[in-house]
Structure formats: C-alpha cells, structure tokens
Amino acid sequence: MARRLGVAPATLRTWDRRYGLGPSGRTTGRHRRYAPADLARLELMRRALLNGAAPAEAAEYALRVSADPAALADLELPDPDAVAARVRGGPPGGGPRVRELVRAVLAMDDAAVTAALAAALVDRGVLWVWDELVGPVLAAVGVGWTHPADAGTEVAHLLTECVLTEVVRATPPVRGPARVLLCGAPGERYGLPLYVVRAALAERGVAVRLLGAALPAPALAAAAGRTGPAVVAVWAQAAAHADPAVLRAVPTARPRPRLLACGPGWTAAGLSTRVEHLPDVGDTVGRIVSVLTPAADSPRE
Structure with a gap:
C-alpha cells in the first residue's frame, strides 16, 4: 500500500492515528487490510497534500469527499505548483528543490525530507540549504522560524528535527583549536x-x-x-x-x-x-x- 501511494509506511500509520484514515479491517494476525474505499481516501489525502493543503485540512477533505463522491465536481484544487509560488525569493534553479521539500514536509514523510536535505547539503552547502531551501519551505507552508510552535506545529517540528539530523551529519571535522x-x-x-x-x-x-x-x-x-x-x-x-x-x-x-x-x-x-x-x-x-x-x-x- 505504501509503495502504491508513494508515501512511507510510517506516514500511513500517522494518518491512521491522527486522522482516522486507516484500514477498515485487520486480519487475525493484526495485519492491516485496506479496502478499495480506504485506498480512495488515502489517495484523496495524498492529492490534497501535493496541492498545498495542511495535513488536517487534507484529512478533512479526504473524509468528506470519500463520503460524498458527488462533492468532487464542486471542488476546486489549486495548481500543483501553488505552494511553491508562495515561496519568497528562491534563487534560479531553486524551485524544484523547494517544491520537492514542500511536498515531503506536508506529507509528513520524514524519509523523503531527510533525503532531500542530504542531497542539497552535498550539492550546495549548509548556508544555501538554510537560506534558500529550509526558510522558503517554512514560508510556503505558513510557518516561520521566529515562533516555530505557533502554527503548523507538526510541520515545523518534523522539518526542524530532520534539518538538525542532517546538518550535524554533514558537519565536517575541523582540526586545530576552537577559537x-x-x-x-x-x-x-x-x-x-x-x-x-x-x-x-x-x-x-x-x-x-x-x-x-x-x-x-x-x-x-x-x-x-x-x-x-x-x-x-x-x-x-x-x-x-x-x-x-x-x-x-x-x-x-x-x-x-x-x-x-x-x-x-x-x-x-x-x-x-x-x-x-x-x-x-x-x-x-x-x-x-x-x-x-x-x-x-x-x-x-
């Protein structure tokens, strides 16, 4: 199921626990069994996230629309690049990286967030990642560094932990006295x-x-x-x-x-x-x- 949707298994468990978007049944061995209706709800959740909705909003949308398929005709989703269009001042060539990270963060997919950060740190260095990638992503999802717990708490905390892990990992050793x-x-x-x-x-x-x-x-x-x-x-x-x-x-x-x-x-x-x-x-x-x-x-x- 995770491979079919393109999200991490841990993300599916989070959606189940937080938003009730889990499987409708389990086997006697406690395996998770997703019915076609369950898959439809998860696909709606994923689609809304990729179009810039916050996780709670995406879950509400998935539950509402799956309960009333006729509502699809009345729904207007933003363009897939709408979130990236809200990013402030990214440098030439920075857009695709920003869009990739925005989508991973909104999906609460820590593995994808970590991979995107690690690749950017190798290619561009820590200051570029901080100024031109992490900062714009938080701006795009409506969260700022100044008060990271005020809004979008789960998004800010996920990204903060991933940034910390990858920045520490990417810090090269330096010989000589620390001045x-x-x-x-x-x-x-x-x-x-x-x-x-x-x-x-x-x-x-x-x-x-x-x-x-x-x-x-x-x-x-x-x-x-x-x-x-x-x-x-x-x-x-x-x-x-x-x-x-x-x-x-x-x-x-x-x-x-x-x-x-x-x-x-x-x-x-x-x-x-x-x-x-x-x-x-x-x-x-x-x-x-x-x-x-x-x-x-x-x-x-």
Whole structure:
C-alpha cells in the first residue's frame, strides 16, 4: 500500500492515528487490510497534500469527499505548483528543490525530507540549504522560524528535527583549536541555528566550541574565562531571551574576545559598543570568518 501511494509506511500509520484514515479491517494476525474505499481516501489525502493543503485540512477533505463522491465536481484544487509560488525569493534553479521539500514536509514523510536535505547539503552547502531551501519551505507552508510552535506545529517540528539530523551529519571535522565559543542565550531553547552556524563555519575550516541552547549566564562567563576564545557568539531567537547583561558578564581579560549578539531576538538598543548585532545565520558566519581572518578585510595592494 505504501509503495502504491508513494508515501512511507510510517506516514500511513500517522494518518491512521491522527486522522482516522486507516484500514477498515485487520486480519487475525493484526495485519492491516485496506479496502478499495480506504485506498480512495488515502489517495484523496495524498492529492490534497501535493496541492498545498495542511495535513488536517487534507484529512478533512479526504473524509468528506470519500463520503460524498458527488462533492468532487464542486471542488476546486489549486495548481500543483501553488505552494511553491508562495515561496519568497528562491534563487534560479531553486524551485524544484523547494517544491520537492514542500511536498515531503506536508506529507509528513520524514524519509523523503531527510533525503532531500542530504542531497542539497552535498550539492550546495549548509548556508544555501538554510537560506534558500529550509526558510522558503517554512514560508510556503505558513510557518516561520521566529515562533516555530505557533502554527503548523507538526510541520515545523518534523522539518526542524530532520534539518538538525542532517546538518550535524554533514558537519565536517575541523582540526586545530576552537577559537569560537557559541551558545544560546539563557532561556533560549531553540538551538537549531547554532548547529547551522557551526556547520557553515566548519565548511570554512573554522572550529567551534558549541555549548548548546539556553546556557546560563554564569556558565557562559566561566567557559569564556577558561578557554579564552577570540569570538563569543550568543544566539537569541526571541526578544524575551535577549538580555544584554549576559554579554556584559563575559570576562574582559586581554586579549578581549569579540562579542556577537546573534539572531532576530536582539536589537542594537541596549548593547554596549563592544557588542556587534548580527540578525541572521549568514551574517554571523561571515562576521566570524572575517574576525578570524583580518587580512581578508584589508585592501589588496
């Protein structure tokens, strides 16, 4: 059945558990037996997902239409590329990858999501995947990074977990001392951008000491004092966690580390002149590379 529909077996089980789109009968050995009517409902679910419906909407549509086939004549589905048309600013050639990932995410097909991400990471690198693939896909399905639990929770969580897994897997090892200390602000539990930053820097030969999300301020100060990093970067996704006092607590012993307030949660207001504000992942990666390779900032003769 899964092969016939082109979805993962785990996806069929999820549709059964969440939306009641399972088989109408089971054998004595607990095997799942799909009747023709069951197959029709699943095909309607798949069709609606591919046309951009959210999972709950697609399930409601499948149940309604399968109960009243005459409703098919009155239904107007969007064009198959309607979801991709809502994507913001993808680069030339990015459309097919975006459409592929949108459809996999909406179908809650984690195997297909993982495969699409892995291929793109190999071909284009982590920053391209983050900016031009993952971000547009979330925009296309109506979910943003700033508050990933506000809407489309299941979609955001599925994609987040798949991105984290593949980004960690794609992070190359870097020899040499870690001159960058990277962490999430106290209370900031959304740590995915930290792993994206680390992976992008590793692609550029920069080693990072990553302390994870929601690091308490005393722990950050102690780690900076013990390791003497050249850069301390603190990520805050939400404004509620962007407390300038966290950065003021970093030891100032020479050589002083460069302090970076990273992520959309921060604003320049309230930050000392020692602290640079970098609102997104690409800015953060670029600035850290330039700090560690100052000759790149100097004019060529």
